[in-house]
Amino acid sequence: MTQISYRAAICTALSGPDSIRIEDQAVLPLQPGQVRLAVKAAGLNFPDLLMTYGKYQFRPEPPFVPGMELAGEVLEVAPDVTRWRVGDRVSGGNKNGAFAEQIILDATLLRPLSAALSFEEGACWQAAAVTAWHALHDKADLKAGESVLVLGASGGVGMAAVGLARHRDAVVIGTGSTAEKRAAILAAGADHVLDPADPDLAAKVKGLTGGKGVDVVYDPVGGDLAITATRAIAYGGRYLIVGFASGTIPQFPANHAMIKGYSLIGLRAGESSRRDPDLAERTRIALTALADQGVMRPHISHRFALDQAADALKVMETRSVIGRAVITMA
Numbered sequence: 001m002t003q004i005s006y007r008a009a010i011c012t013a014l015s016g017p018d019s020i021r022i023e024d025q026a027v028l029p030l031q032p033g034q035v036r037l038a039v040k041a042a043g044l045n046f047p048d049l050l051m052t053y054g055k056y057q058f059r060p061e062p063p064f065v066p067g068m069e070l071a072g073e074v075l076e077v078a079p080d081v082t083r084w085r086v087g088d089r090v091s092g093g094n095k096n097g098a099f100a101e102q103i104i105l106d107a108t109l110l111r112p113l114s115a116a117l118s119f120e121e122g123a124c125w126q127a128a129a130v131t132a133w134h135a136l137h138d139k140a141d142l143k144a145g146e147s148v149l150v151l152g153a154s155g156g157v158g159m160a161a162v163g164l165a166r167h168r169d170a171v172v173i174g175t176g177s178t179a180e181k182r183a184a185i186l187a188a189g190a191d192h193v194l195d196p197a198d199p200d201l202a203a204k205v206k207g208l209t210g211g212k213g214v215d216v217v218y219d220p221v222g223g224d225l226a227i228t229a230t231r232a233i234a235y236g237g238r239y240l241i242v243g244f245a246s247g248t249i250p251q252f253p254a255n256h257a258m259i260k261g262y263s264l265i266g267l268r269a270g271e272s273s274r275r276d277p278d279l280a281e282r283t284r285i286a287l288t289a290l291a292d293q294g295v296m297r298p299h300i301s302h303r304f305a306l307d308q309a310a311d312a313l314k315v316m317e318t319r320s321v322i323g324r325a326v327i328t329m330a
Contacts, residue, residue, distance in 0.1 A: 003027055008065045008100030009309035009327075014054035017313035019062070022306065028104065035084050035107045036076040040119035042098040043069040043298075044325040045127055045156070046245060049316045051096065058095050066313070067098025067327075071113055071122030081107045089113040091122040098123075099309050101329050111284070114291035124298040124324035128160035129287055131242065132296065134269035135218055136164055137286070138279070140238045144169035146215040149205055149232060151225055152245055153190060154181035156298065156324045161218045162188045163296040170216075173208055175201070175225075184299055184322045196225050205232035218242060226250035230262070237262040299323030305330065 005024040013019040030036060048066045050056035071091040074084050084090070084107060092110040097103050113122040136142040148165045152158040153174030165172045166189030174190040176182040182193040192208050194201055206213050213234035219226055223246030230252065233239060239252075239262055252264055273280035290296060302325035304312040312327055 006101040007306060008102075009067075009306060010063045011052045011060075011066055012062050014052065014062060016052050017049070017310045017317065019052060020066075020310035020313065022309070025065075025100065025102075027102065030076060030078040030104060032078050032080050033106055033108075034078045034104050035074055035081060035110060036102060036104050037070070037072040037090065037092075037110075038075050039070050039072040039098060039101055039103055039329055041071050041123035041329065042067045042100075042327045043124035043127070043156075044312055044316055044321075044327065045069060046316060048096075048099075049313050052313060060096055065097045065100050066309075067093075067096060067100070069093040069123055069127050070098040070103065071117075071119040072103075075102070077107070083107055084110065089119075089122075091117075091126055093126070099306065099327060101306065111288075114288070116292055116294045117297070120300060120303070120326045120328060121298055123326055124156065124300060125291060125296065126287070128156040128298065128324070129164075129290065129296045130273070130283060131157045131267075131269045132160035132164045132218075133283060133287060133290075134272060135240045135242060135267050136161060136168070136216070138272070138283075139265050139267050140216045140218075140240055142168055142170055142216055145171070147171040147173065147209050147212075147234075148216040148218055149214040149229060150174045150190070150218045151196065151229060152219075152221040153185045153188075153193070154322050155220060155245065156321075157220050157242060158218075159185070159188045159299055159323050160296045162190050164290075165218075166190070167290075167295045171209070173205060173214065181322055184301075188299060188323075196221075196228075201228055202231035209234070213237065216240065220245055222246045222250050223248035224250070226252070230256060230260075233260065233262050235261050239264050241266045300326055302326070303328055 220242035222244035
């Protein structure tokens with residue numbers, strides 16, 4: 001490598017996006033098993049924001065480079081790496097490091113970038129897609145003709161769930177807090193969309209399902225909306241606990257779950273794959289096929305340059321992103 005430095009967005013203190021500084025980083029030599037990438041685009045995820053405050057379960061100490069998800073081209077491979085070649089289009093990521101012009105990753109953390117996806121789409125696809133797949137396929141076993149209520153359907157993991165549920169021929173009901181978000185949810189493939197603040201939300205969901213209620217609830221939101229959603233679930237339904245974007249962890253009434261016979265199902269897609277290599281391989285094969293078909297293609301509402309990394313995180317904080325936001329390198 002003749003280049004001696006590259007630019008990166010550095011979190012310099014655990015005080016939020018205002019701590020981000022664009023600084024030069026030294027180009028380090030590769031270790032065995034590693035690949036150097038030219039980052040073309042980095043997708044933003046809510047944990048990226050939380051890490052700048054030290055509020056995520058993985059808590060790196062400053063200085064560190066945020067960014068969990070990226071797409072780019074291979075610049076260099078260690079001599080023992082045979083899977084990748086210079087110029088390969090790839091996607092991948094790690095716990096951080098993506099908000100930079102270059103990154104070094106273990107070769108096993110990379111995947112071929114589908115020709116159906118641009119670099120920006122590839123940087124926003126995997127994390128949301130694997131969450132939706134693990135939830136609706138592995139955990140809920142969603143069938144054609146069943147109904148699913150997707151809370152927070154305008155978010156990245158919400159829109160991925162809408163797209164996958166639609167692909168599996170389910171009836172999809174999404175929630176979105178603004179007219180713009182509701183329009184985007186319908187465009188992503190939902191059959192119906194509702195305002196989560198509607199006091200008659202549960203009744204309206206039941207009305208859309210012939211009084212039965214939904215077979216599956218997909219919930220990355222938590223908070224009071226979660227309790228409302230339990231009133232809209234069918235007898236024997238499956239309630240998927242995906243996350244707590246509202247910032248509040250709901251307290252589910254155990255007696256209600258018993259009376260209605262529904263299951264509360266927690267999931268951590270990444271951890272499940274780490275603990276079960278066979279599951280990880282099945283997921284890889286399934287998601288490769290879905291990516292090539294353009295299923296769960298991300299809706300990107302905001303694009304930023306690397307110099308605007310702090311602004312990108314602030315937009316995440318205001319919850320104005322619809323689908324995904326991305327940082328695109330020059």
